[in-house]
Amino acid sequence: MAEWLKAWVCKTFGVIPPQVRILSRPLEVVIMTAEEYKTLAHPEAIVWEEFDDAIIAVAIDGRLVYSTQKMIEILNETDDMTEEDALDYLQYNLFNTYVNEYMPYHTMI
Secondary structure (H helix, E strand, C coil): HHHHHHHHHHHHEECCCCCCECCCCCCCCCCCCCHHHHHHHCCCCCCCHHHHHHHEEEEECCCEEEEEHHHHHHHHHHHCCCCCHHHHHHHHHHHHHCCCCCCEEEEEE
């Protein structure tokens, strides 16, 4: 991903760049697993377990950030859905629901 795009995502969504965590030393980057992202998330953050591989970041407010494109790919593989059917499923069952203020963000990155 282009550096300018990472910077824009960080500024716009207030998230740590996808797949990295900035440590106390500014230049050190660590690739994280879904479990590590979940431990950084707010305790009340909503987690979609079946889409662990689609987690790309944790927002500053503690919400998880999911890649919509990766979620579609997961549904293609596991449920043999077309891209259109997968997006319809996600919009109806996940994106348009509300449980609490820590609902995940999702992006097409």
